[in-house]
Amino acid sequence: MSPSAIALAVMIAVVGVGVVMGFYAGLRRKMDLEQWTVAGRGFGTLLVWLLMAGEGYTTFTLLGASGWAYSRGAPAFYIMGYMSLACVASYFFLPQLWELGRAHKLQTESDFFEKRYASERLGAFVALVGVVFLVPYVDLQLTGLGDIVRVASFGAVGKTWAMVLAAAAVAAFVYASGIRAVAWMSILKDALLLGVVAAIGIGVPYVYFHGIGPMFSNLARLHPKMLVLPGKTTDLGQSWFISTVFLNALGAYMWPHLFAASFTAKSGDVLRRNAVFMPLYTITYPLVLFAGFAALLIVPGLHDGDLSLLTMTQRTFPAWFLGIVGGAGALTAMVPAAMLILSAATLFAKNFFRPIFAPTMSEPAVARMAKLMVGVMTGVAVLFAILGTKSIVGLLLLGYDGITQFFPGVILGLYWKRVTRAAVWSGMIAGVVAVTILVLSGKDPIGGLNAGFVALCLNFAVVIAVSRLTPAERNGFETAPAAE
Amino acid sequence: MEPARKSGLVRKPTLGARLLALIPFLALCFTVPLWNRIHPVVLGLPFNLFWLILWIPLTSLCMWAAYSRDRKSESVEAKTAKGDSP
Numbered sequence: 001m002s003p004s005a006i007a008l009a010v011m012i013a014v015v016g017v018g019v020v021m022g023f024y025a026g027l028r029r030k031m032d033l034e035q036w037t038v039a040g041r042g043f044g045t046l047l048v049w050l051l052m053a054g055e056g057y058t059t060f061t062l063l064g065a066s067g068w069a070y071s072r073g074a075p076a077f078y079i080m081g082y083m084s085l086a087c088v089a090s091y092f093f094l095p096q097l098w099e100l101g102r103a104h105k106l107q108t109e110s111d112f113f114e115k116r117y118a119s120e121r122l123g124a125f126v127a128l129v130g131v132v133f134l135v136p137y138v139d140l141q142l143t144g145l146g147d148i149v150r151v152a153s154f155g156a157v158g159k160t161w162a163m164v165l166a167a168a169a170v171a172a173f174v175y176a177s178g179i180r181a182v183a184w185m186s187i188l189k190d191a192l193l194l195g196v197v198a199a200i201g202i203g204v205p206y207v208y209f210h211g212i213g214p215m216f217s218n219l220a221r222l223h224p225k226m227l228v229l230p231g232k233t234t235d236l237g238q239s240w241f242i243s244t245v246f247l248n249a250l251g252a253y254m255w256p257h258l259f260a261a262s263f264t265a266k267s268g269d270v271l272r273r274n275a276v277f278m279p280l281y282t283i284t285y286p287l288v289l290f291a292g293f294a295a296l297l298i299v300p301g302l303h304d305g306d307l308s309l310l311t312m313t314q315r316t317f318p319a320w321f322l323g324i325v326g327g328a329g330a331l332t333a334m335v336p337a338a339m340l341i342l343s344a345a346t347l348f349a350k351n352f353f354r355p356i357f358a359p360t361m362s363e364p365a366v367a368r369m370a371k372l373m374v375g376v377m378t379g380v381a382v383l384f385a386i387l388g389t390k391s392i393v394g395l396l397l398l399g400y401d402g403i404t405q406f407f408p409g410v411i412l413g414l415y416w417k418r419v420t421r422a423a424v425w426s427g428m429i430a431g432v433v434a435v436t437i438l439v440l441s442g443k444d445p446i447g448g449l450n451a452g453f454v455a456l457c458l459n460f461a462v463v464i465a466v467s468r469l470t471p472a473e474r475n476g477f478e479t480a481p482a483a484e
Numbered sequence: 485m486e487p488a489r490k491s492g493l494v495r496k497p498t499l500g501a502r503l504l505a506l507i508p509f510l511a512l513c514f515t516v517p518l519w520n521r522i523h524p525v526v527l528g529l530p531f532n533l534f535w536l537i538l539w540i541p542l543t544s545l546c547m548w549a550a551y552s553r554d555r556k557s558e559s560v561e562a563k564t565a566k567g568d569s570p
Contacts, residue, residue, distance in 0.1 A: 074520075080536045081512045084543040088505050091547060092497055213528020220522055220530065227530045229520050238516045245513045276551050279508075279543040286537050 003319035004154035010320050011152055014192065014327025018185050018334070019169050025184035026177025033367040036178030037107045037346050038263040045273050047183050048265045051339075052274065053281045054186030055258055056083070057193065058336040059144030062329065063306045065285060069292030071305035073223070073231025076289055078244050084279040085249035091275035094253060095268035096414050100477055108343070109259040109406065110351035116413040117421040118476040120355035125425075126406065127351035129432060130256040131377075133399040134344040137255075138337050138381035140396055142167055144306075145333035146385070151310040152326025154319075163385050166334055171378040174338045175371050179264060182339045189335050192328035194284060199321070201287025204294045204312050212290060218297055226296070240445045243453035251404025251452070257336075257343035341381070345373035398439050401452025405431035408456075408463045420473050423466035431459030498557050501550035508543040512536065 001009075034040055043051065061079065068076035100106060104115050109130065114123030145166050146159035173181045202212070209215040219227060230237040253259055265271050288309065295308035299315070302308055313325050349370035354361045361369075408427050412419040434455035438444055444451035497505075519535045526534040 074532065077532060077536055080540075084540060085509060085512055088508050088543060088547060091505060091550065092502075096496075211528065213525075216525070216528055216530055216533075220525075224522065227522050228532065229516070238520060241516050241520075242513055246509075249509075249513070272551055272554070276544060276547040279540055279547065282540045283537075286533065289533075 003322075004156045006319040007323035007326060008153045008156055010323025011149070011326040011330065014188075014324060015166075015169075015330050015334075018188050018327075018331045019173060021188060022173035022181035022185045022338075023176055025180040026173075029180070031176075031178055031367075033107065033346070033350070033363060033370065034105075035180075036367065036370070037260065037342065038101075039179050039183065041102060041263060042266050043183065043264045043270070044266060045270050045277075048261075048270050048274050049277060049281075050186040050190055051179075051183045051261050051264060052258065052278065053190055054182065054335045055261060055339050056086075056252070057190075057281070057284065057332065059141055059148065059329065059333045061285070062193075062197075062288060062332055063144050063147065063309060065288045066292030066295070066309035067304075067306035069289045070295050070302070070308040072233050072236065073226030074229045075231045075233060075236040075241070076292065077229075078241055078248070080282055080285045080289075081241070081245040082248035082252065083282045083285065085245060086252035087275045087278040089249050090253050090262075090278075091272060093411060093414055094262045094271040094275070097259070097410075098262055098265055098268040098271055101263045104477060107260065107263060108347055108351055109254075109256045109410075110347055112259075112413070113406075113409060113424075114351065114355075116476045117409075117424055118473075119421050122421060122425060123351045124355050125428070126409075127347040129402065129406075129428075130347050131344045131352070133395065133403050134256060134340050134347075135377060135381055136384070136395040137399055138340045138344070138377070139384040141333040141337040141340070142381060142385040143388075145330050145337075147307060148310065148326055148329035148333070151307070151314055152322050152329065154314075154322075160386055162330075163382060166330060167337075167378050167382045170334050170338050170341065171374050174342050175374050179261070179339070179342060182335055182342070183264070185331065185335050185338075189328065189331040192324065193332055196325050196328045197284050197287045199317075200309065200313055200325070201290040204291055204316055207316055208294060208298055215290070215294060215297070219293055223296065226293075235445050235448070237448060239448040240450055243445075243450040247404055247450050247453040247456060248400065250407050250456070251400065254403050254406040254410065256347060256403075257339045260343055260346075261339065337381075341374055341377050344377045345370045348373050348377075397444070398435060401435045401439060401444070401450070401455065402432055404452055404456055405435065405459050408460050412463060412467075416467075417475065418472060419463065419467045420470045422470050423463045426466045427459040427461075427463030430462045431455045434458050497550070498554055500553040504546050504550040504553070507546050508539060511539050511542070 029035055065076055065079050097112065106112055106115065110123040110127040113126045114120055142163045146163045149157050149162035150159050205212045205215040209218060226232055229241055262271055291309045291312055295312045299311055302311060314322060350366050353369065354366055405428050409424040435452055438446055438451035446454055519532050521532060522530040524531055
């Protein structure tokens with residue numbers, strides 16, 4: 001067998017097992033909206049951990065982190081800083097959100113805004129902003145998958161075909177099994193990825209430099225500037241690092257799919273324990289960074305730094321291992337993509353379409369529509385990925401900064417009685433508009449600070465000022481009778 | 485009187501837990517200028533990378549301490565509540 005055939009066969013086997021697990025996860029269960037989106041709120045610590053890690057660790061972190069190390073150097077370390085701190089921050093709002101989620105049957109991030117501030121329109125706005133940022137994220141996963149499969153199959157499978165086939169599989173198992181598919185596939189994906197990343201991150205430096213230490217002493221001699229901030233860049237310095245880590249630590253769980261994933265836990269305590277253990281998953285990142293740094297020494301001058309990890313893997317390992325990397329990498333795209341699509345579809349059907357266009361829609365009808373939207377959202381993402389439009393890259397850059405603008409409404413909604421609906425509207429619009437203008441006009445970072453951070457400060461200031469100026473309102477969770 | 489909360493519900497984190505959670509934020513985020521350097525090299529790693537890796541287990545440790553403090557204060561509260569009611 002040719003190397004390409006071996007790699008392809010292994011890759012198809014890995015992805016095949018994953019997809020079967022995905023379908024199997026939802027077998028013999030009645031998939032109403034509660035089961036489909038939040039798994040009946042029954043997951044224990046291990047499944048929640050796998051689900052959250054499974055969603056947090058995407059192709060962007062696998063290819064992007066090594067790519068940043070390769071082309072920018074030390075600024076890539078921000079990923080290690082914020083991943084742990086996002087878990088720390090989550091300790092202070094996810095368990096509380098879970099409690100409200102159970103008492104008031106919340107299934108999405110929009111549900112929280114809708115109930116807390118007694119406004120379907122605010123919920124619809126959050127849903128709209130969420131979907132606008134989620135779809136490019138899916139698109140990014142598919143693009144990463146296309147690259148991984150193309151390299152791992154030695155070019156035997158083209159990028160477009162890989163993306164279309166994977167997207168069709170994702171849509172099918174999300175439709176059938178909902179969030180259970182994502183959780184169960186995460187088991188395979190996380191285990192494989194951990195092994196693959198360890199083999200690459202430790203193996204590559206050993207093969208070429210006889211160790212990680214010698215590799216870094218080479219780097220320190222040849223590229224000393226790469227190893228400290230601002231690395232190869234001029235504007236990603238220490239203040240950028242602090243503002244970016246802080247922003248992302250607060251914002252990570254504002255992504256609607258991660259926010260909603262917390263509702264799958266069977267108790268708030270599960271989420272607290274998750275916050276204790278989750279930082280340990282960050283240990284995979286330095287290994288990815290090692291691969292990027294090794295590539296800098298071995299294959300300098302790559303056109304696309306995001307391909308550095310794959311290039312090193314192809315040069316170093318046998319074909320069968322490349323197949324495993326390809327399979328694990330494909331699942332690393334498919335698992336988060338599944339959750340992103342599920343979230344976008346639910347937000348659109350439940351929190352945008354129903355309140356705005358069809359207020360009398362029944363819950364089974366909403367569930368049917370959400371499942372239908374899985375196909376639509378996937379289709380749009382595939383189309384964007386194939387066309388490779390530039391504006392999508394812009395939306396994605398905006399995504400991380402934009403999504404964090406939900407944070408003041410969530411945290412103040414939980415802990416500050418005085419916050420009002422008008423204030424949250426004004427703050428969120430100010431934040432999203434500020435981020436859009438700054439990022440799209442190329443002013444990120446601005447004054448050495450992450451543009452999203454600047455917008456978040458503005459957002460907080462507006463929410464607090466307007467809350468003080470508007471009459472106090474009752475907390476929507478207290479006025480509505482809690483379901484027993 | 486406030487209605488008794490169902491058991492298993494999570495309360496607001498204690499002050500101790502909040503202070504413990506602040507430690508990783510100080511170590512990983514706000515103190516960058518102190519550790520953004522290559523030397524001293526530890527275990528073959530540039531100092532900044534070593535520092536960030538070191539704080540992965542230490543962050544978990546801080547959160548574990550925060551969690552046990554919260555659990556403790558909850559169990560004390562629960563006992564007091566039991567003692568009050570006949």
